[in-house]
Structure formats: structure tokens, C-alpha cells
Amino acid sequence: xxxxxxxxxxxxxxxxxxxxxxxxxxxxxxxxxxxxxxxxxxxxxxxxxxxxxxxxxxxxxxxxxxxxxxxxxxxxxxxxxxxxxxxxxxxxxxxxxxxxxxxxxxxxxxxxxxxxxxxxxxxxxxxxxxxxxxxxxxxxxxxxxxxxxxxxxxxxxxxxxxxxxxxxxxxxxxx
Amino acid sequence: xxxxxxxxxxxxxxxxxxxxxxxxxxxxxxxxxxxxxxxxxxxxxxxxxxxxxxxxxxxxxxxxxxxxxxxxxxxxxxxxxxxxxxxxxxxxxxxxxxxxxxxxxxxxxxxxxxxxxxxxxxxxxxxxxxxxxxxxxxxxxxxxxxxxxxxxxxxxxxxxxxxxxxxxxxxxxxxxxxxxxxxxxxxxxxxxxxxxxxxxxxxxxxxxxxxxxxxxxxxxxxxxxxxxxxxxxxxxxxxxxxxxxxxxxxxxxxxxxxxxxxxxxxxxxxxxxxxxxxxxxxxxxxxxxxxxxxxxxxxxxxxxxxxxxxxxxxxxxxxxxxxxxxxxxxxxxxxxxxxxxxxxxxxxxxxxxxxxxxxxxxxxxxxxxxxxxxxxxxxxxxxxxxxxxxxxxxxxxxxxxxxxxxxxxxxxxxxxxxxxxxxxxxxxxxxxxxxxxxxxxxxxxxxxxxxxxxxxxxxxxxxxxxxxxxxxxxxxxxxxxxxxxxxxx
Numbered sequence: 001x002x003x004x005x006x007x008x009x010x011x012x013x014x015x016x017x018x019x020x021x022x023x024x025x026x027x028x029x030x031x032x033x034x035x036x037x038x039x040x041x042x043x044x045x046x047x048x049x050x051x052x053x054x055x056x057x058x059x060x061x062x063x064x065x066x067x068x069x070x071x072x073x074x075x076x077x078x079x080x081x082x083x084x085x086x087x088x089x090x091x092x093x094x095x096x097x098x099x100x101x102x103x104x105x106x107x108x109x110x111x112x113x114x115x116x117x118x119x120x121x122x123x124x125x126x127x128x129x130x131x132x133x134x135x136x137x138x139x140x141x142x143x144x145x146x147x148x149x150x151x152x153x154x155x156x157x158x159x160x161x162x163x164x165x166x167x168x169x170x171x172x173x174x175x
Numbered sequence: 176x177x178x179x180x181x182x183x184x185x186x187x188x189x190x191x192x193x194x195x196x197x198x199x200x201x202x203x204x205x206x207x208x209x210x211x212x213x214x215x216x217x218x219x220x221x222x223x224x225x226x227x228x229x230x231x232x233x234x235x236x237x238x239x240x241x242x243x244x245x246x247x248x249x250x251x252x253x254x255x256x257x258x259x260x261x262x263x264x265x266x267x268x269x270x271x272x273x274x275x276x277x278x279x280x281x282x283x284x285x286x287x288x289x290x291x292x293x294x295x296x297x298x299x300x301x302x303x304x305x306x307x308x309x310x311x312x313x314x315x316x317x318x319x320x321x322x323x324x325x326x327x328x329x330x331x332x333x334x335x336x337x338x339x340x341x342x343x344x345x346x347x348x349x350x351x352x353x354x355x356x357x358x359x360x361x362x363x364x365x366x367x368x369x370x371x372x373x374x375x376x377x378x379x380x381x382x383x384x385x386x387x388x389x390x391x392x393x394x395x396x397x398x399x400x401x402x403x404x405x406x407x408x409x410x411x412x413x414x415x416x417x418x419x420x421x422x423x424x425x426x427x428x429x430x431x432x433x434x435x436x437x438x439x440x441x442x443x444x445x446x447x448x449x450x451x452x453x454x455x456x457x458x459x460x461x462x463x464x465x466x467x468x469x470x471x472x473x474x475x476x477x478x479x480x481x482x483x484x485x486x487x488x489x490x491x492x493x494x495x496x497x498x499x500x501x502x503x504x505x506x507x508x509x510x511x512x513x514x515x516x517x518x519x520x521x522x523x524x525x526x527x528x529x530x531x532x533x534x535x536x537x538x539x540x541x542x543x544x545x546x547x548x549x550x551x552x553x554x555x556x557x558x559x560x561x562x563x564x565x566x567x568x569x570x571x572x573x574x575x576x577x578x579x580x581x582x583x584x585x586x587x588x589x590x591x592x593x594x595x596x597x598x599x600x601x602x603x604x605x606x607x608x609x610x611x612x613x614x615x616x617x618x619x620x621x622x623x624x625x626x627x628x629x630x631x632x633x634x635x636x637x638x639x640x641x642x643x644x645x646x647x648x649x650x651x652x653x654x655x656x657x658x659x660x661x662x663x664x
Contacts, residue, residue: 023200032191117186137187150299168179
């Protein structure tokens with residue numbers, strides 16, 4: 001998923017059309033990103049849907065067309081964090097959710113080695129996990145990753161480095 | 176290391192490839208579905224419970240100025256500041272937004288000519304405060320930056336300007352997620368930007384921030400983490416007028432059936448003798464305090480989307496939301512304390528109307544003495560009664576002399592013909608009994624105090640108005656709930 005520039009009209013009259021076009025172009029990629037963060041497809045789809053609805057509500061405030069995609073990425077990340085926070089609450093509040101797609105019961109197609117990597121990824125602190133996924137799955141630049149995470153570029157660099165070390169250690173321990 | 180990266184790319188790509196399509200975009204959902212942040216207090220500091228005794232009294236302020244404000248400034252959709260006349264709310268001038276920045280809150284200096292606004296920037300941690308003046312006709316001058324510098328990793332969440340205009344107090348909350356819950360209350364010199372910072376626990380934001388005239392006392396609330404709850408709109412009772420006396424205040428109507436059923440049209444044209452309980456749809460309110468990458472004004476406000484069902488007619492009595500909540504949700508104060516008000520049109524609820532929902536604030540207020548560097552904020556839990564019923568709180572501001580907290584209160588009832596609401600003054604030290612400053616309207620939320628404190632800007636039902644000298648004056652109509660910090664005078 002390379003960085004892209006979005007060409008959209010800003011008038012409110014064609015807001016729905018412009019957002020629908022954005023959805024056509026980016027919803028799948030964003031849903032995949034959310035899936036990696038959350039592990040279950042339904043939550044991932046909801047996170048993306050909510051991000052687009054948020055963009056819809058704030059459309060009039062969008063001054064720079066190129067800001068739409070960074071907004072969506074950041075919003076999907078925020079929504080995913082919210083879901084993960086709720087999952088830490090007691091089950092009567094958080095509700096039930098499916099096991100992650102890489103769990104043993106649902107990841108037969110992924111294979112043991114990939115499952116090991118994904119489980120290791122999800123043992124990392126949230127920020128390290130986000131940095132790795134944005135940099136190496138979504139292939140965002142450090143600048144774009146910083147924008148999506150709401151941190152400085154230097155923080156992205158150091159967080160990514162620490163995350164790779166930690167991931168390597170976890171995988172090494174499991175070897 | 177390259178091996179780790181390769182394995183990571185391979186595994187994440189494999190997960191991503193498990194889906195190849197997404198459901199269609201449901202833009203109609205943009206007009207419904209909101210969240211109510213429910214009070215989940217994170218208590219810090221010294222707890223002082225301000226149990227109060229009801230008395231009726233006048234406003235006892237050390238009034239620095241009793242001149243009526245001439246202007247009100249409003250944050251409009253985060254994109255502009257509107258200067259309005261305080262007499263009739265007429266728009267006098269407009270200050271357009273700064274490219275890439277969104278307005279959040281506005282504050283007025285005591286001269287009612289100098290106004291301040293906070294903005295959030297194109298990246299999450301960017302925030303700033305600007306200042307502008309208006310001339311005698313309400314025309315706004317250019318924006319200038321107030322030289323405040325929020326602590327690293329934080330953004331400005333709420334702010335207040337001292338009554339003498341020399342200090343800016345603001346709450347700064349973490350804008351990155353790294354497990355550090357620390358926020359700051361910062362008191363900065365409005366000219367030099369030199370500041371003092373006190374670290375406090377406020378992960379999700381500040382609201383209702385206000386100061387005494389000299390800036391030495393600061394009052395604020397902290398926002399709880401957002402939760403998703405289900406709120407049920409109250410039953411609407413359709414009945415002839417005498418039914419009102421059969422259901423006096425304090426006597427909740429029976430909780431409606433959880434399964435909404437449309438009202439038969441015959442019942443509308445010929446009201447039966449007994450009241451007809453018309454259940455209305457249950458709304459799932461969903462929004463998270465941290466959802467938006469660019470945080471907007473805080474608050475638990477929503478516009479509930481209209482029901483498309485047949486609308487009832489006749490005498491309408493709106494009761495509070497049921498106090499019993501589904502057992503699976505536990506006890507959630509925010510559900511039972513939300514007030515609902517319907518836009519009224521000839522005494523009937525139109526088919527396509529909006530209903531406005533206003534949920535009570537937390538009773539927990541923090542009071543900080545800025546003249547005691549390093550002293551922790553005191554936690555004050557407000558408590559009061561109206562006619563024997565415990566009240567909820569709707570907007571709180573500190574009095575100019577720093578000795579009282581001025582709050583809108585209500586018992587939660589929303590009967591428009593029986594005002595169980597008031598403006599009350601509380602002693603944050605817990606020594607003096609609370610005073611009722613004003614009663615007479617059904618719905619009162621304190622929005623701002625003018626210089627001197629004797630004139631209170633309020634929301635009352637679907638109006639912005641002024642309370643002074645035990646009287647209410649309408650300023651202008653508004654379409655829904657006014658969020659904290661978006662109007663000032």
C-alpha cells in the first residue's frame with residue numbers, strides 16, 4: 001500500500017460521491033490494515049466504516065484534499081485502539097468477539113510460521129505494533145507513519161527500531 | 176533483522192489477503208449512532224464532599240464589573256468564529272479559520288472586546304491559542320498568537336482566561352498513546368507565555384475550565400474514557416391535559432416496552448381516557464472520546480435522529496429516561512441523567528423533527544490554587560437537592576472571587592411545564608450551604624459568566640439566554656445542545 005495523493009472535490013454538494021470514491025479506492029486496504037491490528041474481520045470493517053463516517057461528518061472542515069487519506073488512516077488506527085481498549089474491559093461490557101484470524105482455530109491456511117510472527121507482533125506494545133505494521137505492511141514512509149500515529153518522525157524511527165529488536169527477540173525465543 | 180522484516184511482511188500480507196472485498200459504505204449511518212461518554216471517574220487529589228443545604232438567595236459576588244456584555248463569540252462548526260450581538264444574537268462579523276486548523280473553544284476577556292480561541296492543527300499534537308479584538312460595532316480584528324507552548328507530547332484540551340486578562344490557564348492532555356496518562360494544568364502569562372505546569376491525571380481531556388478574576392483559582396473537570404452505552408429515549412405520553420396532574424413530577428411513567436410499536440393512527444385522532452405510552456426507538460449512542468484524530472470540542476452532546484414512525488399528537492409530556500438500565504450494562508448514571516427535549520411545533524411533534532439529548536456532567540470538579548505551586552488540585556464532589564430530589568449538574572464555572580462554583584442543575588426531569596432546574600452556587604470548600612441563584616426555566620446549562628459574575632450565559636431548552644438578577648432573558652434560538660466552551664461573552 002504505497003502513499004497516494006487523493007484528488008477529491010471539496011464542495012459539500014458532491015461530498016457523498018467523493019467519499020464513496022475514496023471508499024472504493026481505499027476501503028479494502030484500510031480494512032486489511034485494521035484486520036492486522038484487530039484480528040477479526042467484523043471489527044476491522046466497523047473501524048473502517050466509522051472512519052469514513054467520521055470523514056463524512058467533518059467533510060466541510062477538510063481544507064486539503066490530500067489530507068483525506070491520512071485522516072482515514074489515523075482514524076482507523078484510533079478506532080482500532082478503541083476496540084482494543086474495550087476488549088480489556090469486563091466481558092459484560094466489551095461483548096464477544098471472534099478469535100483472531102491467525103489463531104490456531106481459524107488460521108489453518110496461514111501456517112504455523114506466520115501464526116508465530118503474528119502472535120509475536122501482538123505481544124508488542126501497541127505503539128511498536130502500529131509502527132511496524134505501518135512501515136512494513138502498509139509501506140508508509142516515516143513521515144506518513146508519524147502523521148498516522150500522531151508522533152514525531154524521530155519517534156517513529158526509534159520506535160520501529162525497538163520494535164524490530166523486540167520482535168526478533170520474541171521470535172528467537174520461540175525458535 | 177532483514178529476516179524479521181521479511182517474515183513480518185509475509186505474515187501480515189497473508190492476513191491481509193484473507194479478505195478481498197469489503198461491505199458497501201453505509202453513509203446513512205452518518206446521521207445516527209453516537210456515543211455518550213459515561214462518567215467513569217478517575218479520582219485524584221484530595222476528596223472533599225460538598226454536601227449542601229438548600230437556601231434561596233441572590234448572587235453574592237465581588238463584582239468587578241456589572242456592565243452588560245455587548246458581544247457573544249461562538250465557535251461555528253470548528254471552522255469559524257462568529258461575533259454576535261449579546262442583545263439578540265444577530266451575527267455581526269465572522270472570523271474565518273486558519274488553513275489546516277480547527278477552532279475548538281473560545282473565551283472572553285473581561286472587557287468583552289478581547290476574545291481568545293484554541294485551535295487544533297493538522298497533526299494531532301499541534302494546538303495553539305489565538306486572540307483577537309472586536310470594535311464597538313462588533314467587527315473583528317486580526318488574529319494574533321498567544322505565546323503558549325504546551326508541554327511535549329500534549330495538546331490543549333480546554334482553557335480559560337483570568338478575569339484580569341493576564342493569565343491563560345489550560346489543560347494539556349497526551350496526544351500520543353504510549354501508556355503515559357499524565358496531563359498538565361498550565362498557567363501561562365498571556366503576554367510572555369512564561370508558564371507553570373502541574374502534572375495531573377487527565378488522559379482523555381479537560382472540560383469546564385474556568386478561573387477566578389485574578390487567576391489564582393482554577394476549576395476544571397476531566398473527561399472520562401468514552402464508553403459505548405445504549406440509551407433509551409423516554410416514553411412520550413399522549414393524553415388529554417388532565418393526565419399531567421395524574422402524573423406529577425417525581426412520578427416516573429412506566430418504563431415502555433423494549434419493543435417499539437407504532438402508534439395506531441386512530442389513537443392519534445381520538446385520544447383515549449387513559450394515557451397511551453408510546454415507546455420510541457432505542458438509540459445506540461456511540462462515539463469515543465479518542466476517536467477523532469483531530470479532537471473537536473468535548474462534550475457528551477448528540478442530536479438524536481428523528482424517528483420515521485408516525486408521530487403522536489396531543490399533549491406531550493416528556494419524562495426522563497428510565498432509571499433502570501439493562502443489567503448487562505450495570506449502573507450507568509449517564510443513562511438516567513440525560514435530558515431529552517423535542518423541538519415543538521404547535522404543541523405537536525413533527526414527523527421529521529430532531530430531538531436533543533443533554534447528559535449531565537460529572538459532579539466531580541477539581542479546584543487548583545495556582546498561588547500554591549506544586550499543591551495538588553482538590554477534588555470536589557458537588558451535591559445538592561431541589562424540592563427534595565437530588566440534582567445533576569450541567570455546566571460549571573468558578574465565580575470571579577474564587578469562592579463559589581456556579582452550576583446549572585436539574586433533577587433530571589424534563590417536563591417543560593414544571594421547571595425542576597436551577598442555577599446554583601456551591602462553596603468548593605464545603606463550608607457554606609449551596610444557594611439557588613435562579614429558578615424558572617426547565618432546562619439550564621451554564622455556558623459562561625460575564626465579568627463580575629452577575630450575568631450568566633446559559634442554554635435553556637433550545638435557546639441561549641442570560642440569567643441575571645433572578646430573571647431570564649432570551650438571546651437567540653439554537654438548534655441543539657451547546658457544547659462546553661463553544662460560546663463566550
